[in-house]
Amino acid sequence: MVGLSEGEKHFIRGGIEQDIRTDGRRRLQFRALSVETGVIPQANGSARVRLGGTEIITSVKAELGKPSILHPDKGKVSIFVDCSPTAEPMFEGRGSEELSAELSVALQRCLLGGKSGAGAAIDLSSLIVVEGKVCWDLYIDGLVISSDGNLLDALAAAIKVALSDTGIPKVNVSLSAASDEEPEVDISDEEFLQFDTSSVPVIITLTKVGRHYIIDATSEEESQMSSAVSVSVNRHGQICGLTKRGGAGLDPSVIFDMISVAKHVSQQFISLLDSEIAAAEAEAAE
Amino acid sequence: MSVQAATGTYSPAAAAAGDKRREKREELRRHLAEDADWPRADGRSFHDCRPAFMQTGPTTAASGSAYAEFGKTKVIVSVFGPRESKKAMMYSDVGRLNCNVSYTTFATPVRGQGADNKEYSSMLHKALEGAVMLHTFPKTTVDVFALVLESGGSDLPIIISCASLALADAGIMMYDLVTSVSVSCFRKNIIIDPTSDEEAWQDGSLVVAFMPARKEITQLTLTGEWSDSRITNAVELCMDACSKLSDILRDRLKDTATLTSE
Amino acid sequence: MAAETEAAAAATASGLAGEMEVEAYRRLFPLAFLERHLRESVRPDGRHLSEARHTTIALGAVYSAHGSALIRLGETVMRSLPSSSSPFSPLFFPALLASRAPQLFDEMPSQAMLASVKLEVMSPPAESPDEGSVAVEFHMPPICSPLVRPGRPADVAPVISKALEDVLMSSGTINLKDLCLINGKASWLAYLDIYCLNADGSLFDAALISAVAAFTHLEIPLVSVGDDGRVFTVGGNEGKTKFELVNREKRKLALGGIPFSLTCALHKDNVLADPTSEEESVIETYITVVVDSSDRLVSIQKLGGAVTSMETVKECISLAKERRRKLIEILTDSVEAMEVDQTE
Numbered sequence: 001m002v003g004l005s006e007g008e009k010h011f012i013r014g015g016i017e018q019d020i021r022t023d024g025r026r027r028l029q030f031r032a033l034s035v036e037t038g039v040i041p042q043a044n045g046s047a048r049v050r051l052g053g054t055e056i057i058t059s060v061k062a063e064l065g066k067p068s069i070l071h072p073d074k075g076k077v078s079i080f081v082d083c084s085p086t087a088e089p090m091f092e093g094r095g096s097e098e099l100s101a102e103l104s105v106a107l108q109r110c111l112l113g114g115k116s117g118a119g120a121a122i123d124l125s126s127l128i129v130v131e132g133k134v135c136w137d138l139y140i141d142g143l144v145i146s147s148d149g150n151l152l153d154a155l156a157a158a159i160k161v162a163l164s165d166t167g168i169p170k171v172n173v174s175l176s177a178a179s180d181e182e183p184e185v186d187i188s189d190e191e192f193l194q195f196d197t198s199s200v201p202v203i204i205t206l207t208k209v210g211r212h213y214i215i216d217a218t219s220e221e222e223s224q225m226s227s228a229v230s231v232s233v234n235r236h237g238q239i240c241g242l243t244k245r246g247g248a249g250l251d252p253s254v255i256f257d258m259i260s261v262a263k264h265v266s267q268q269f270i271s272l273l274d275s276e277i278a279a280a281e282a283e284a285a286e
Numbered sequence: 287m288s289v290q291a292a293t294g295t296y297s298p299a300a301a302a303a304g305d306k307r308r309e310k311r312e313e314l315r316r317h318l319a320e321d322a323d324w325p326r327a328d329g330r331s332f333h334d335c336r337p338a339f340m341q342t343g344p345t346t347a348a349s350g351s352a353y354a355e356f357g358k359t360k361v362i363v364s365v366f367g368p369r370e371s372k373k374a375m376m377y378s379d380v381g382r383l384n385c386n387v388s389y390t391t392f393a394t395p396v397r398g399q400g401a402d403n404k405e406y407s408s409m410l411h412k413a414l415e416g417a418v419m420l421h422t423f424p425k426t427t428v429d430v431f432a433l434v435l436e437s438g439g440s441d442l443p444i445i446i447s448c449a450s451l452a453l454a455d456a457g458i459m460m461y462d463l464v465t466s467v468s469v470s471c472f473r474k475n476i477i478i479d480p481t482s483d484e485e486a487w488q489d490g491s492l493v494v495a496f497m498p499a500r501k502e503i504t505q506l507t508l509t510g511e512w513s514d515s516r517i518t519n520a521v522e523l524c525m526d527a528c529s530k531l532s533d534i535l536r537d538r539l540k541d542t543a544t545l546t547s548e
Numbered sequence: 549m550a551a552e553t554e555a556a557a558a559a560t561a562s563g564l565a566g567e568m569e570v571e572a573y574r575r576l577f578p579l580a581f582l583e584r585h586l587r588e589s590v591r592p593d594g595r596h597l598s599e600a601r602h603t604t605i606a607l608g609a610v611y612s613a614h615g616s617a618l619i620r621l622g623e624t625v626m627r628s629l630p631s632s633s634s635p636f637s638p639l640f641f642p643a644l645l646a647s648r649a650p651q652l653f654d655e656m657p658s659q660a661m662l663a664s665v666k667l668e669v670m671s672p673p674a675e676s677p678d679e680g681s682v683a684v685e686f687h688m689p690p691i692c693s694p695l696v697r698p699g700r701p702a703d704v705a706p707v708i709s710k711a712l713e714d715v716l717m718s719s720g721t722i723n724l725k726d727l728c729l730i731n732g733k734a735s736w737l738a739y740l741d742i743y744c745l746n747a748d749g750s751l752f753d754a755a756l757i758s759a760v761a762a763f764t765h766l767e768i769p770l771v772s773v774g775d776d777g778r779v780f781t782v783g784g785n786e787g788k789t790k791f792e793l794v795n796r797e798k799r800k801l802a803l804g805g806i807p808f809s810l811t812c813a814l815h816k817d818n819v820l821a822d823p824t825s826e827e828e829s830v831i832e833t834y835i836t837v838v839v840d841s842s843d844r845l846v847s848i849q850k851l852g853g854a855v856t857s858m859e860t861v862k863e864c865i866s867l868a869k870e871r872r873r874k875l876i877e878i879l880t881d882s883v884e885a886m887e888v889d890q891t892e
Binding site: 295296297298346347351358363388390391393395397402433435 | 658666747748
Binding site for chain 2: 098101102105109110112113114115227229234237238239240241242243244245246247248249250251252255256259260263
């Protein structure tokens, strides 16, 4: 909870009106982004992303599992978000449960695509090892270390970075004669397959304060919002998911405008993120 | 025997269920490849909603209630309050809206646990929050409880529309009735008010909750891969259907009002 | 002493009665309100003292279940007229233009229970290899009453579940051997789930009616067994199928000794059959009598409350028998109505 005086509220709203926000940014400008990969050695892939005062750690773990009966030709991906009590006192105990669940659902909606798998960030068929028998289960966990607004965008960016850092061990399967027996699986610990993350979208949240909308809002700015729209956009400019937050109704034309602004901003953000990932990888390789 | 003991109980699958499912998918692929309209299982065209039945007052114990039936989907929503906030909560000069959605154990073909659906509960809350005049009942809570008797597709939009009828039945002040409609997309085609079979194969879905008189969208969610022009089309289609659904809701409320005043 | 204050309160209440609106009087002095009715030998909802509520049974309300029933207690009131003309263009909701009969509510019930039976396959326990099993659960979802909140199930729900199970088992309604598929290998587990949609008194009676009706409607699917020992259903005509059928003869359960119950609320010298929740809130003594189709007593229950004479108990039993006759008629009618529907 952000406690603000009337004067401060007025200052924030007035700044947004005049295109100079309290920290000197324009309305459609991101805070400083810093990216680090491989922060958790036990995980198959991990990343730390800082976006201004918001800090996120994500990890990707791959485990061998059994595909579901309904989709024998697909692997499984699950996404969970947890908010650490260090980020905000109100996250203590069960305080963060609702927010964590909301963020997890929003990420699942944006990254996992439709029921048939169209528009998914991760191609689930690439996770299959033996159809109907063995597949990779990806567990993507996000942890909010420090919270200063715009958690969803930062989480999605961190997941994109962590996935690009992820190596999935190569598996050799020896099919035994009896087809109904469990196949023997030999996991290589030297050869890894890199993940194709080109289709992983980024999420851009447009927060509406007064008549204008801003990106990458701080928690002070978020407290002044009437509603927000989070749009997930991939490299080709296709919309892969959309969630509206905040109760106030929005005129349809405003929503369409927000989508096109988000699309425009997303392409800049994707190239920024790509160059950061390349820099982080180069650093890790040294 | 040992296999069964390990899995506990199970509902017997239909003979060759897997084949049938594959057949259905192949058929859908064929239709998609031809890029032509295909007949929907219930005989509707792509832009037809299922016949809707909506009714106020199934639950007399509640302040207001509504029942909705769209094809196989059957939902009851009860509204209680405004009443004392149960939890020890801080003072609030606006009222609280508390939403809960649960399913019966027999709502889905495979027997469920009848547990609360947290995701739908929070989505219902977000869809209604912007429409209810919370300042008209300070310090108190209005409870909106939905029970899905049978799930047959488009559950969430039906819950939202039904809940807004129940709120109106309870006499809770609202800016406008919220109605909601969803669409599924299959490649280039958009079909409205999908059934659960259609939802199982969809490439993407879009749910709109709309206040027709104010022309405002209270909730919008989207999955799958969409271009912006298609989003615009789909949202407009949903808004049109929402306005028509809202007329039905209004007629229902007028019917009830004339009957009670008689 | 207590009686004196009560009398005084009643006197004040009746003194006030002339000056108060009926609804306010009803809420402020529920007991006095009820007693004034009882003096005239009538109930607040217009029934006679020993009259049970009007009951309707609709079979087959749930598609996804093998057997289901919706029962309603209370005078049904048409709350809304079928709209004959709707002014919008027929692009959407075309079927609404023709007024359409819904499957569930077309009118307003005052007490509604929805029961469903779903069959699943289990391996029978070693001690009874030729028997299936029944799992009874009575649910009170938050929609049914202002007293139930999400996450905190109602206290009475498990009590009613247990009582229902006891009655269904002890009356021999269901022969568990009928639920056997393959001796020692597979048998049915019937999940009976009853949802109270609107709680308005005499919950146990209503739940029992819906349970019996759902089992009457139950149609067991034709099944066969695959090579892997798993049971699967066989659709279509039983005459022409390539699978070997396991349960050709056992498509319907033969219900033995169908039990029905009646709860009576006892207030002073009055016996009120089938009390509503309003009546239950002021009366403390109840007798619940369960009788089977040959008028034998299955169970009789009086949990505390005021002391009661044997005559009153006997009266309750005879009321229960009368109610049982009426309910069997209603159930038979509903089965016929359903069959007519299906042939149409």
